[in-house]
Amino acid sequence: MRNPQLNGDGTLQHLLTIEGLPREVLVHILDTAASFIGVTKREVKKVPLLRGKSVFNLFFEASTRTRTTFEIAAKRLSADVINLNIAVSSSTKGETLLDTVDNLSAMYADMFVVRHSSSGAAHLIANHVASHVHVINAGDGRHAHPTQGLLDIYTIRHYKEDFPGLSVAIVGDVLHSRVARSLIHALTTLGAPDVRVIGPRTLLPTGVEQLGVSVHHDMREGLAGCDVVVMLRLQSERMKGPLLPSAQEFFKSYGLTPQKLALAKPDAIVMHPGPMNRGVEIDSSVADGPHSVILPQVTFGIAVRMAVMSILAGN
Amino acid sequence: MDLPDAEALCEELARKLRAGVTESTGLVGIRTGGAWLAERLHRELKLSTPMGALDISFYRDDFDAAGLHHQVKPSQIPFDVNGRHIVVIDDVLYTGRTVRAAMNELFDYGRPGKIELAALVDRGERQLPIAAQYVGATLSVPAGRLLRLARDERGKFFLRLSDAKPAA
Numbered sequence: 001m002r003n004p005q006l007n008g009d010g011t012l013q014h015l016l017t018i019e020g021l022p023r024e025v026l027v028h029i030l031d032t033a034a035s036f037i038g039v040t041k042r043e044v045k046k047v048p049l050l051r052g053k054s055v056f057n058l059f060f061e062a063s064t065r066t067r068t069t070f071e072i073a074a075k076r077l078s079a080d081v082i083n084l085n086i087a088v089s090s091s092t093k094g095e096t097l098l099d100t101v102d103n104l105s106a107m108y109a110d111m112f113v114v115r116h117s118s119s120g121a122a123h124l125i126a127n128h129v130a131s132h133v134h135v136i137n138a139g140d141g142r143h144a145h146p147t148q149g150l151l152d153i154y155t156i157r158h159y160k161e162d163f164p165g166l167s168v169a170i171v172g173d174v175l176h177s178r179v180a181r182s183l184i185h186a187l188t189t190l191g192a193p194d195v196r197v198i199g200p201r202t203l204l205p206t207g208v209e210q211l212g213v214s215v216h217h218d219m220r221e222g223l224a225g226c227d228v229v230v231m232l233r234l235q236s237e238r239m240k241g242p243l244l245p246s247a248q249e250f251f252k253s254y255g256l257t258p259q260k261l262a263l264a265k266p267d268a269i270v271m272h273p274g275p276m277n278r279g280v281e282i283d284s285s286v287a288d289g290p291h292s293v294i295l296p297q298v299t300f301g302i303a304v305r306m307a308v309m310s311i312l313a314g315n
Numbered sequence: 316m317d318l319p320d321a322e323a324l325c326e327e328l329a330r331k332l333r334a335g336v337t338e339s340t341g342l343v344g345i346r347t348g349g350a351w352l353a354e355r356l357h358r359e360l361k362l363s364t365p366m367g368a369l370d371i372s373f374y375r376d377d378f379d380a381a382g383l384h385h386q387v388k389p390s391q392i393p394f395d396v397n398g399r400h401i402v403v404i405d406d407v408l409y410t411g412r413t414v415r416a417a418m419n420e421l422f423d424y425g426r427p428g429k430i431e432l433a434a435l436v437d438r439g440e441r442q443l444p445i446a447a448q449y450v451g452a453t454l455s456v457p458a459g460r461l462l463r464l465a466r467d468e469r470g471k472f473f474l475r476l477s478d479a480k481p482a483a
Contacts, residue, residue: 028385034389035389035390042423046423047423310383313378
């Protein structure tokens, strides 16, 4: 089956999901991002690549970090950025998603950055737009959040250099997490041999081992000897029904404390996609501690999004 | 066609540059060939200012047609550009478009005092009003052919002529 993200010549037309992307495409994005890191340290933090292009940030679901870093990334590439606050726009008046997209295309959009609570929304838009328009999925339902997965592997590569030999533990609410799904696909594509998911049975999707990960319900067992700990946010707004007794109970079993972190390798790094719930999935002393690379993740996210946008715009 | 000896041209270029540079001159090579050349010249001229290297992929004027280059490397300018004498170094000077892009990028690091240009080979056919102050040799090369600096496994320079690839 043709990968809807790729052009006939195998280059990236849209970024919808990491699943199914060849290793070379991921490595190209990471390498390009590394070159953008230097740009953000200069006197003029801009390059002219996307001059004259219009990037529409289409966020149907709340986001601060992702929307802001996409906006900064587009501006550093010299694009014009239009942020649409959908909560107060046409969709609340009954306009369909594709009608919204058609109207924005008529305003000469070159790129859409889409976040939507429905899985597949970005895919739907990508199938609908003209061939010169590019679509980036900034999170669709429980499905995928590819630029977060990419910035996660960028961060891991920055601190750990390479993936063969790495043990990566992903902890918490995997069931509702598009971040976890994107990261798992990225890690397995890049050859990380030991990816573990840790969480209570109610918060792990059934059949998750088919993605090439090992499953642990005991956090102490799961964290033993790992190089990277990725904490997920407990997504209370996505919780329907009694999946958990209480947030306090969750913290006791699956919250990352200094005592539990001590079971990982001494040089392990701790990551979190944000926003963090301190005292729910992560203890403040870990979040602000020497192992935490949570804020560098945010900074790397700008360079990774610049890389994705410039590669797409050039294809 | 017979190509000149790149090692001899490099010596010639070093000889010419010696008269024009000072301790504080910043050499900036354009990746890939120009950066190799800058590395060599920096060593031979014994300059105290560290050398810089530019990857001009983010400044190319054919981005819309050709897309992003597949192997972008970070640019590195390890000195303050403001007010400094800078010599941009490239292996082959041709249309001048690469040099235009390099100058644009340099100005995003600050305001240089003076920029000069050194090239191992000037093959003419400029499309922009750009000239080199230091040239190893001038050479006429048929259009559509790609002339580039190459290095053998011991680091010895030689020139290589190939068919220009269609923009990839």
